[in-house]
Amino acid sequence: MPTSERLKLKPLCRIVGLLTAGLAGTQALAEPPKSAAEIDWRAKDELPASVRDQLPAFCDGGYLPSTSEDGVAFGNAVGGNAPLHASGLNARYEIDRSLYLDGDVRLRQGAFQVNGSSARYSQEQGTVSIAGPLVSRGEGFLLTGDSADYQVDTGRFDINTATYLLHGPEIRGSAASLTRLASDRVEIRDGLLTTCGPQQNDWAVVASEIELNREEGFGTAKHVRLEVLDVPVFYWPWASFPIDDRRKTGFLYPEFGSSSADSGAFLAVPYYLNLAPHYDATLTPQYHHGRGLFTELEGRYLSSFGETTLQLGYIGNDSAYKDENPGEDGERWALDATTRASFGYGWTGYGDFSVVSDEDYLGDLNRTLDINTATHLQRKGGFRYRSDAQYFDMYLNDYQTIVDRITEVNKPYAQLPEVIYGGQANAGWFEASLESQYTWFDRDNETLTGLDKAKGQRLRAIPELALPLRSLWGFSRPSVSVDYTRYELDDYSLGDGSFDRTVPVFEWDNGLYFDRQSSLFDIPYNQTLEPRLYYAWADAEADQNYIPDFDSGLKTFQFDQLFQRDRFSGGDRVGDANQLTVALTSRFNDLVTGAERARFSIGQVQYFDDREVTLFGEGAGTRSRSPLAGEVVLHPLDTLEIRSSGLWDPETGDTEEGRSQLVFHSEDYQYLASLGHTYSRGELEQSDVAAVFPVTDSISLIGRWVHDSILDRTVGSLAGLEYNNCCWSVQVVHQNYLTDDEELDSRVLFQIQLKGLGGSGGSSRISDAIYGFEEREERRFGTP
Template identity: 25%
Template sequence: MISRFLLTILTILTIPQIQAKLMLGDDNEQKIFSMEECLINESEPKNINELPINIEADSLESINGETVTYNGNVVIVQGKKRIQADSVTLHQKDNIVIAEGNVHVSDGELKTVSSKVTNHLNTNFMFIENTKYSFLCQPGRGEAVNISKTEKTIYQIEDGFITSCSLNSNAWRIRSSKININPNKKEVTFYNPRFEIRNLPIFYLPLLTIPIGDTRKTGFLYPTVSYSSSNGFKTEVPIYWNLAPNYDLKTIFKYMQERDFQINSKFRYLSSFGSGSIDSEFFPNDKKYLNKRKRWGFQYKHNGIFQETWKFKVDYSKVGDITYFTDIDSSVGNRKDGQLTQETEVTYRSDNWDVSILVRDFQTLTENSTPYRLIPQFQFHYYTPALMKYLDFDLISHISRFDTDDEKKPSSIRIHIEPGFTIPIANTWGVWTTEARLLGTFYQEKNNSLANSNSEENIIRIIPELSTHASITFERDNKIFSGYTQTLEPQVQYLYVPKKEQSNIVKYDTALLQTDYYNFFSKRKFSSVDEIAGANKFSYSASSRFFDVFHKERLNISFGQVFYLEQNSEKSHNPNQNSAISNYSAWAIETNFNYDDYFFYHGGIQYDVDTNEVQLGNSTLEYRFNSGYLQTNYRYVSQNYIEKNLSYSEKQLSEIAKSGISQLGLFGQYQINSKWRTNVQYFYDLTTSQELEWLASLGYQSNCWYIGLTYSNQFRGWEDKNNWLINYPNLTPIYENNFSINFGITGFGTNIGSDSGIIGIDNADNTLKYARPFLLNN
C-alpha cells in the first residue's frame, strides 16, 4: 500500500506535450476539483492527453522560440490533476517545464508541496525537490529531499520517510536513504530502511522490498514486541513467502526471554477441491520446562465443495505432550473435553440421498484415557419429502468400526438402519407432526483382552419409536401494555420408546445429553445409538412473547415439564439413587428481556419437584450505554444433578462437586474518550471462595499508533495433578500472573502488532468469554 501512493507522487506531475491555452477570465467548462478532495471514485479517460489543459495566471511573458513563463498564482488544471505554483516556465528548445515557488500538486489521491519541479517532456524525466506529500483518501504523509523519474519508468526517492500520523506528529515513521519504485515489476525497494519512534531509531534493515497495491511479494512483515511476567520480553518477526498465486506461507520467528526461540508457520492453499491450511509450532529448546525441551504442535484443516456434489472436510491436530496447551499459548487444534480431534470426512450429495465416509481419532490430553477411534464410518441417508400426500419417508443408516488401544475394552463393528415415516400437517397458526421410526442395530464385538482374545459376541437390537408433536400460536393485542402484541404458544409431544435391556452394549461414541428446557422435546436422551432410552411420556410447554409496534421482540417467557406415564422409565439415570420419585420431571423456565435496547436480562431455572431443590440455574444481566457495557452473570448446578448425570462413584462425585457449582462472573468495558478504553473480566467460585480468573486492560489508540496494558491472573492447573481426583479437597490451585505491554502502528491498510489486540483482553486467551445475554427472534 505504501508504494502505490509513492508511485502516485511521480505520475501526477507529468505535463503532456500538447498545446496549452491561457485562461484569463474565460468560461471553463471543465469540472474543477479542490486540491483537498479524494477523487478515487471519479472516472477519467484512459488517455489523459485527451483532456484539455486549463491555465490561469496573473501574467504571461514569452520570448519567441525560447521560453513561455506564467507568473503569479499559476493554476494548471487537467482532469483530476491540479497544479499551483508562483511561476511556471516552458523552455521551448529543450522542451522542459519548470515550476517554482510553493508548488502544490494534487490528483485526487495524493497532494504534494515542493519548492521546484522540473519535467523533461521529451524523455518524461522529472525531478521534484524538497517535497512534502499527504494522502487524500486515507491517513498518511511523508517528506523527501527529492523525487526523480527516469526514462525507464524507474522512480527514485532520495532520503524520504512515510508515516500515517497526522501533521506535526512524530509518533512513528519509516525512513529510507533511497526508495526505488518499479511499476513494471509492481514492487518498491527500500534501501537502508529504519523504523523510528519520535525520531529515535528502533530497528534497521539493510534492504526491504514490498509489493505495490494488492499484489503479494515474499519478504519481511512488520515485527511486534510485548512483555509478560510469564515469558519476559517477546519479539515476533514474521516473513511472508509468496510461493504461487494459489498458495503461500507465513513464518514467524518468535523469541521469548524466559522460553528461548519458537518457530511458527502457516501454509495456506486454494484448489478446485477447496481451501486448507497447515499450522505448525515448534520449540527447539523450551528453557522454562527443561524436562520437556523440544515441543511442537500441528494442525491440518481443509474444507471444500467439488462440482456442487462432493464435500471434503479434514481437521487433524496433534501436539508433542499432553501439557502443551497448559504451558504454551497456542492456536492449533480443535480441543474438546480434554482431547484433540483428528477426523476426515468425504460426502457425496444428490437430490434424494447422500453418502459419506468418516474417520475419527483423538489425542487425549489427560493420563489414562483411551477413547474409541472410528475407523471408519460409512453413512447412507435417503429421504423422500413427499412420498405421498402428507407422508414423508427417510432412511438413516451407517456402518461403523470402533477400535481402541485399551486391551480391556472390546473393539466392534456397528451396523445401524433406521427407516422413518412422517406425517406433517401445518398451516399459519399451528403444526402437527407424527413420526414412526424403527431403530435396528447390529454389533459384532471382539474382546481384545489377553484372556479372551478369541471371544466374539453378536448383538442385535430392534426398537420402535413413535412420537407426535403439536403446537399452536395465538396472538392478541396486549391490554395491559398498550402498543404491544402478545403471543401464546403451547405445545405438547407424546413419545413412546419401549424399554430394552442394553447393559451388554458398550458406549462407543455415546454420551448423556443435558436435560433442560431445550431438551424436553428431544426424542433421544443420548448423543448416539449405543443406548436408546425407553420413554413413555408427555412433554408440554408454553411460551409467551411480546412484540412492540416495530415488531421487535422485547420479552419472552417459556416454561415446561415432562410427565412420565411409566414411573422410573428414564427419570433417574443413576442406578445408585434409591429415593422415591414422582412421575414428573423438573420444571424448567427460561426468559429473555430487552428494554429499549440498553437493558437486557436472560434467566433460566430448573426446579426438581421431588427433591424440592434447584437443579440448574443461570442468570445474566447487562446494561449498555454509549461508552460501553456492564454485565454480571451467575450459573448454578446442584450436586444431585451432577451425581445423576455423571458415571463416577458417589464418593468421587461428592469430592469433585462439593456443594455443586456456583460461580459468578463480571464483565465491563468503558470508552473513557475517543482514544482511551478499558476492559475488565472477573470470575469467582462461591462454593470454594476462590478466584477463578480475572483480567484487566487499559488501551490507548491514536490515528497512527496504539498501546495496550493487560494484567491477568489465570487458573493453570492443580498441585499434585496426577492424583487430583483422590486428593481434590486438599489441592491448591496454581495461578499464573501476567502483565503484558503490546504496542504497534496503524495505517495504510495494516496494523503492526495487531495480532496482540489493541486493547489487550478482547482477544485474550482466557477460558471464559463474553457473550450476549439474550436470544430474541428479532
C-alpha cells in the same frame, strides 16, 4: 497580448488551451504555505455527517479531498496521451521556444494538475518548470513544494522541498525531493512518512530513499529509522511494507510479551512470504527466556476446491522443560493441519489433524496453532454430501490423548470409519424419512478387560413415517418409527458378539399459534402465545448394560430436551419413554424492524412410567414430573442481549441449574460489558464479569473476573489498559488463568498497532476472553 501573437501559439500542439484573465499583479503571502496533509485535513465538525459518523471517537478529524476549482472532470490519461491545459494571469511567448506564465498558474493534463506562482514551458525539451509555492493533485494523491519540473511526454514530476498525502492509505510525509514517476509510483529522497494527522508525529518512518508503488500495493525504503516522538527507536538497512490490504513478502512487526508459563519474556520476529497468489507462509522465529530458540511456521494453500492450512511449531532444546522433566531431551514439536474443499453438486471434503510431542506443549509454547488447551486432539477427515432431500457423510476419526493421567479405559474410541446417511421423501399426505449410521469402533485394548475390551461394528437405522399437518394457526405431527441397532463385536466378554436391538417409537408433536398486535413506548409490536404438547413413547428393554459404551452419554436436561424422546446421546443406549411435555412460549416482535425483542418459555415433562434404562447406573428415574424448565431471551436494544435459563424443582423448591448472561456493546463497540452466572446445585457456581470501558476518547480500561463460589477463589482474571489515537494504539493486559493442575498461571499480553503498518501482540487472546472484542478491533481504525 496582441491577437497576432496569440495566434502564433498554434505550433505548440501539446498545449490545446491557454486562458489569460485579469491584469498582472502581486500577492503577498499572509502565512507560510500549507503542507499537503494540512490542505485536505478537516476537523471533525467540518466533515460531512456521513463521513463524521464513521470516524472513531478518538480521531479529531480526517482527510477530505478538495474538488477541482474549475469543475473539469479529468480523465485517466497520463503524459503524452492527454493534452496539456494551462492558464495564468499573465503570459509571454517566445516563438518556437518558450511560454512564460505568471500569477495563479494552473496546469492540467489528464487526471494530473498543478498550481503555482509562475511557470516556464520549454518547447524543445517538452518540460514545464514551475515556481512555488505549488500544489499538485492527482487521483488519490496531493503534493506541495517549493519548485518542480514536469515532463509533458512521460508525466514525470520532480518536486523540491515537498510534502505529500496519499488519500487511500492516509499516508502523509515530507521529503527533500520527490519524484512522481507515474500515476502510481512515487520516489522520495531524505523523506518521512506516517499515518498520523498533520503536525502529529507520534511515530514516523524516516529513510534516505522511499519508493511507494500503489499499483503493487507496497513501499520499499533504505536506511530506515522508526521514530517515536521524533526519537529514533529502531533501524533497518532496508524494509518493505504494505500501503494497502494486499499481501507482500517481508518482516512483520516484532512481537513481545511475558508469561510465567513461558519462563519469562519472549521476543518473536515474524517473516511473511507471499510465495504465489494462491499460497503463502509465515515463519516466526522467537526467543523464549529460559527455553531457547523456538520456531513456528504457518502455510496456507488455496486451490479451486478450497483452502488448506498447515501449522508447525518446533524447539530443539527446551532447557526449562528438561529441568522440569529429568530424562527428557528437550525436543518438542506440534503440528496442526486443516483442509476444506468444495467439489460442487453438493459434495464437500474436510480434514483436521493435530498432534503434539507432549501434554505440556500447548500450555508452555503454543501461541499461533489453532489448537486450544485440550485433553484429546482430533484427527478427522472425510466427505460430505447434502441436498434438500438427503445427506451423506463418511469419515475417519481418531484422537491423540495428551494428558497422561487419563487411563486407557477412559480414552475415546476411534471411528474407522463412520458413515451417516439420512433422507426424506413425501408420499401423498405422509412423510417418510430414514436416519442411519454405520461405525467401526476401535482402540488399543491390550490392558483392558470385560466390556471395556470390546470393539467392532455397529449399524443403527431409524426409519420413520409421519403425518405432518400444518396451518397458519398451528401444527400436528404424529409419527411412528423403529430404532434398530445391530452389533458385530470382537473381544466381547459376555458371549456371542453378534446381537441386535429393536425399539418401536411413537411421537406426537402439537402446537398452536395465537397473536395480537399492540404498542409499547409508541413502538408497535406483535405478541404471540404458542402452547405446545409433545408426547413420546418408546418401548425399550430395561437392561441394556450388556452393550459396551462406545460413544454414549446422558444428556444435560434443559429446555430444548423437553421435545426429545431420548435422554441418551450416541447410539449405545435407547431410553424408554412414556411421557408428555407441556410447554408455552410467548414472543414479542418489533413490527418496525422485525426483530424479536423478547421470548419467554416454560415447560415440564409428565412421566407416566419409571425410567429404567441406564448407562451403567446413570439415567434412571422414578419421579412423575421433571423440574420446570424455563428460558428468557430479551433484546430491548439492538446492542443489548439478556439470556437466562434454568431448572426449578416445584417439589423441593430448589433451583437445580441456572445460566444467565447479559451482553452489551455500544454501536461503535467502544463500550463492552458482559455479566454471567452459572449454577449447578452441589457441583458448580461461577460468576463472570467482563468490560471494556473508555475513561476518555483515547483511554479505555479492559477487565474480566471469574469467581468460583464453591471453591471460594478466583479462577481467572484479566486487567489492562488501552490507549488509542487516530494513528496508533497500545494495549497492556495482565491475565491469570487456571491450568490443568488447578493452579493460577499468569502472563502479560502486549499489542502495539501503528495505523497503516500493522501491529504486534496477542489481541486474539483478549478476544477469546471478552465478548465483542474482535468486532471492536475491526472497527478500531475505521476511516472515513
